[in-house]
Amino acid sequence: MLGDIKPKEATAVINSLLGGVVPKIGVQHIAVGRSAEVNAFLNALEDVKNGHSMVKFWIGDFGAGKSFMMHLLNTVAIKQKFVVANADFTPENRLYATDGKAVALYSAIIDNIAIQTKPEGGALPVLLEKWIEQTITRTAQEKGLSPDAIRETANLPLVRDAIMRTLNNLTEVGGFDFGQVMTRYYEGYITEDELLRKNALRWLKGEYRSKVEARQDLGVREIINDLNYYDMLKNFCKLFVSIGYSGFMINLDEAINLYKISTGAMREKNYEKILSIYNDCFQGKVTNLFVNFAGTREFLENERRGLFSYQALKSRLETNKFETAGVRDFAQPVLRLMPLSHTEIFVLLQHLKQIFDFNYKVSVDITDDDIQLFMEDMFNKPGAHEFLTPREVIRDFLNVLSVLRQNPSLDKRQLISDIEIKDERPAENSLQNIEEI
Incomplete structure (x- = not known):
């Protein structure tokens, strides 16, 4: 019954579940009762592979298995050759901010990028080097140079120009600085300059807070910030597809933390960002991107603080009127996770x-x-x-x-x-403990 479980997966499953968290690997071995949801998800992945984009909202009560579902989706998508990333909303991580909280979410996404050979995350350097190797090989073929000759210092400008030309064609907003940093990463990679490579990676992960410092280290004019991070995610999506991956899937869990934002105007700005992502995906403005949100019913349905408080989202996310407990529609944007029997x-x-x-x-x-x-x-x-x-x-x-x-x-x-039942649900007054700074 265990199938092909690996010792590393078994240890991750047991240790994580004992600690009350979802394991990052091995979740497929404990997936029970979600076959209909997974099959619907596989169909959606096929659409995204073919150039469409998708947004799904996974809604369930506290403890219903939303986080588990996110990790299961990762496992399924990785096998379909997607680049995947998980991040949680927290009081310090959100979609819209003016004080660094949005770029903090971006950094968490980039830190957690995973592929089949690195399912635990931290796969960005592997992907960058894979893309650079492809660019080096293609440039060598175009210029009639041997694999060794193209790596010589004298030929650095040839590959640098190829990187800039490729990324200018590939990306849209922010493409020039993105390309500049990629050339610097390439130079560090070829010359084994670890500091230069580290600084380039730091910029790509959104960790620079000062344009002056970024210009000194890398010669670029801009940094990734609260306003442009979403454009950079779209640039990465195109980059991953150009490498040969099926697409980029981003899972955003603990969406209740957007619901908990105490200032109505700031909460609405975050919901506007969700609407923007939703419209981009379903109107064809972005390709090969799959974004999943996981949250409670309050996050979705509450008319005062939830997504339904924002009319444009409510009209898009209301449940199919013909759906019942026995007749499910898994094609709609909102998927409600029913309790396990x-x-x-x-x-x-x-x-x-x-x-x-x-x-x-x-x-x-x-x-x-x-x-x-x-x-x-x-x-x-x-x-x-x-x-x-x-x-x-x-x-x-x-x-x-x-x-x-x-x-x-x-x-x-x-x-x-002797086991006793405890109430593990978040305290009802937790909303009062979160202040807008």
Whole structure:
């Protein structure tokens, strides 16, 4: 049943879930009850591969599996040769700002870029060097030079001109400075000047805060900031496609933090940015880009603070009137994540038991009957209906396995019955704790 799980994936799954977070790798081995959503997503990926762009909103209650879904989408998209990136909205990361919070989100996206050979993230240098090697090879062929000759210092200008010419044709807004920095990265790469390469990478990741410093280090006039970061993401998308990738997928989780922005004007500006991205993707202004947002029902539906408070978004994101619990429309922009059934949770816990045993090279004495007992005990406890989430069920189950692995003589039935249900939902008054600075 485990299939081809790798030891590294098993360790990531167990350690992450014990810590209450979604693993970055290996999520496909614990994907249960989401086959319809994944199939719809695969169809959408095909459209994006063919030059379209897409925006999806994954909506569910706290603990319903939104973050898990984002990581599962990453795994699926990487196998379809997409470049993917995950980032979370926080009080310090948002889509629109004037104080560096938008470029902070951009930096998080770029830091987390992942590809099949680097699924954990940090893949930007690999992609840049792959593109540079392709440009070097193409220039050598055009100029009739050998692979060794084109790398000589005397021929630096030939490749530099090719980089600028290619990126000028490829990019739109900000293309000149983007090209300048790419040539500097190329020079550092060829001459093994690590400082120059590091500075170029720093600019591309949006980490310069001063134009003066960037000009001194790289000779460029502009830096990536709150106003132009989205143009740079589109430039990267085109660059990745030119390398040979299917497209660029960006997953933005914890969208409730946009809902929590206390100043109405600033919240609206962030929703305007979502509308701009939505319109760009569905009107064909950008190609091969897939953006996913994950948030709660409040983030979407609240008429005072949520996306539905912004009329232009409400009209685009309202649910298909013909959809029911039994008849789903997975083609619409909003996909609501339904809670896992008890049967699906049972299968999930079976998978986790196998992964746990594989990871620790043991066989913990927990049978299918024990899993059934664990579930009955959990779901029948006081407060379970209100407070129990899949995240807590998973963590408690793994905690039971962990204790029994180290203390096999313990009474497992007593251990299960001692578990208490806690309310892990965010405090209702958390909105009052966030101030606009």
